Amino acid sequence: xxxxxxxxxxxxxxxxxxxxxxxxxxxxxxxxxxxxxxxxxxxxxxxxxxxxxxxxxxxxxxxxxxxxxxxxxxxxxxxxxxxxxxxxxxxxxxxxxxxxxxxxxxxxxxxxxxxxxxxxxxxxxxxxxxxxxxxxxxxxxxxxxxxxxxxxxxxxxxxxxxxxxxxxxxxxxxxxxxxxxxxxxxxxxxxxxxxxxxxxxxxxxxxxxxxxxxxxxxxxxxxxxxxxxxxxxxxxxxxxxxxxxxxxxxxxxxxxxxxxxxxx
Amino acid sequence: xxxxxxxxxxxxxxxxxxxxxxxxxxxxxxxxxxxxxxxxxxxxxxxxxxxxxxxxxxxxxxxxxxxxxxxxxxxxxxxxxxxxxxxxxxxxxxxxxxxxxxxxxxxxxxxxxxxxxxxxxxxxxxxxxxxxxxxxxxxxxxxxxxxxxxxxxxxxxxxxxxxxxxxxxxxxxxxxxxxxxxxxxxxxxxxxxxxxxxxxxxxxxxxxxxxxxxxxxxxxxxxxxxxxxxxxxxxxxxxxxxxxxxxxxxxxx
Numbered sequence: 001x002x003x004x005x006x007x008x009x010x011x012x013x014x015x016x017x018x019x020x021x022x023x024x025x026x027x028x029x030x031x032x033x034x035x036x037x038x039x040x041x042x043x044x045x046x047x048x049x050x051x052x053x054x055x056x057x058x059x060x061x062x063x064x065x066x067x068x069x070x071x072x073x074x075x076x077x078x079x080x081x082x083x084x085x086x087x088x089x090x091x092x093x094x095x096x097x098x099x100x101x102x103x104x105x106x107x108x109x110x111x112x113x114x115x116x117x118x119x120x121x122x123x124x125x126x127x128x129x130x131x132x133x134x135x136x137x138x139x140x141x142x143x144x145x146x147x148x149x150x151x152x153x154x155x156x157x158x159x160x161x162x163x164x165x166x167x168x169x170x171x172x173x174x175x176x177x178x179x180x181x182x183x184x185x186x187x188x189x190x191x192x193x194x195x196x197x198x199x200x201x202x203x204x205x206x207x208x209x210x211x212x213x214x215x216x217x218x219x220x221x222x223x224x225x226x227x228x229x230x231x232x233x234x235x236x237x238x239x240x241x242x243x244x245x246x247x248x249x250x251x252x253x254x255x256x257x258x259x260x261x262x263x264x
Numbered sequence: 265x266x267x268x269x270x271x272x273x274x275x276x277x278x279x280x281x282x283x284x285x286x287x288x289x290x291x292x293x294x295x296x297x298x299x300x301x302x303x304x305x306x307x308x309x310x311x312x313x314x315x316x317x318x319x320x321x322x323x324x325x326x327x328x329x330x331x332x333x334x335x336x337x338x339x340x341x342x343x344x345x346x347x348x349x350x351x352x353x354x355x356x357x358x359x360x361x362x363x364x365x366x367x368x369x370x371x372x373x374x375x376x377x378x379x380x381x382x383x384x385x386x387x388x389x390x391x392x393x394x395x396x397x398x399x400x401x402x403x404x405x406x407x408x409x410x411x412x413x414x415x416x417x418x419x420x421x422x423x424x425x426x427x428x429x430x431x432x433x434x435x436x437x438x439x440x441x442x443x444x445x446x447x448x449x450x451x452x453x454x455x456x457x458x459x460x461x462x463x464x465x466x467x468x469x470x471x472x473x474x475x476x477x478x479x480x481x482x483x484x485x486x487x488x489x490x491x492x493x494x495x496x497x498x499x500x501x502x503x504x505x506x507x508x509x510x511x512x513x514x515x516x517x
Binding site: 161163164166167168169170171172173174177181182185260262263 | 311313332333335336337339341343345346347348356357359360388389390404408
């Protein structure tokens with residue numbers, strides 16, 4: 001026999017996203033299928049959007065002709081060298097700003113002043129300073145990744161638990177030990193979060209630099225395709241960039257898993 | 265260890281005044297007082313984390329053999345590195361001292377055994393309960409073989425059952441190898457269980473009101489013991505009004 005009275009209604013659900021693995025892929029696939037169906041049936045005209053299957057064909061041609069790696073090679077090396085330069089200097093200066101009052105006081109306004117400058121606008125200047133070839137591209141990417149890395153790093157150093165630093169001091173740990181074993185690992189989550197942003201910016205700047213003056217490179221390839229209104233090739237280039245972005249993000253994911261395994 | 269006329273200010277506010285205190289070797293000195301009376305400040309002054317405005321903190325006698333850090337803290341919030349395992353956290357404080365790695369390993373194994381943590385050497389702090397975390401912090405403090413342990417409300421972040429267990433642990437550790445400690449707490453039950461002498465501080469500016477000596481050996485003090493109960497009553501009688509006044513105070517006043 002049921003108890004008299006009403007059952008208490010459940011109202012504690014929601015507001016707690018849980019991982020759903022394949023939904024992301026499903027959204028991608030659905031959009032591509034929709035474009036394919038639209039272009040084949042004529043709902044979407046060929047001038048508005050290229051047919052996805054044509055883009056894949058173009059991609060195959062690109063790969064077969066060997067041009068893919070001719071474009072990808074220089075792009076990747078520019079990206080890697082520029083980003084490594086910018087991120088290294090950024091983390092170094094960010095740490096110093098996090099640790100030393102004078103350096104912080106001196107550099108915070110400077111960083112605030114150069115952060116909002118669209119770095120692409122400085123490319124002509126970089127061409128004069130570092131030369132028309134690779135130097136200016138490295139500098140542009142390095143400069144673009146430097147500012148977000150600096151800001152993320154010194155904010156991350158600020159967020160390191162002071163009681164842990166106090167603990168290190170109370171045990172007589174050396175300054176270098178405290179920096180290496182307490183401050184740096186403590187700031188790592190923030191630094192890696194900043195890295196996600198700065199590497200995305202690096203890809204954008206890479207393309208911009210290559211559009212302004214490069215024989216080979218994904219940016220040059222896209223620019224050429226755009227000038228000819230060859231939408232299939234344009235999209236093939238864009239897809240390469242997207243894949244590059246996803247790969248960089250996955251790479252940081254792997255680094256996070258490795259370095260931040262101590263977080264739950 | 266000896267404190268001579270120690271006084272301290274934060275800005276215009278005087279927090280400690282004329283504290284003269286002896287910490288005899290091999291004893292646990294408990295410091296109790298209402299909140300905001302400068303107990304923790306006193307402890308920071310003792311360990312050199314802050315500089316006294318007046319007076320001096322003097323360390324007397326030789327440090328014990330094998331001592332790597334004479335004045336060693338145990339913090340209320342454990343202060344464990346979340347990215348290091350239990351053994352790694354203990355190892356951290358040895359890494360700045362040159363010693364052959366077999367000796368380092370032996371030292372770590374020894375303190376983990378004494379704190380009954382040997383089975384958890386490879387666990388990360390997030391996997392541990394609060395009581396276990398504080399045991400790790402105690403192990404980390406013991407590994408440097410300190411002359412004086414400075415304990416800042418070490419059990420305050422724990423629930424009362426865990427607190428009882430850890431008090432038994434501390435008594436056990438002390439009985440096997442007596443250590444010198446200053447134990448700051450607002451919990452009078454802890455003070456009468458662990459203190460050979462109990463220093464009562466007054467409300468801000470903190471001054472010593474009374475020093476209560478408890479002769480009963482630590483290992484004979486049990487939960488709910490009548491003598492301890494009386495001592496606790498006595499302490500509470502002394503502190504009650506001040507605690508009430510401190511409670512009613514505005515923090516920024």
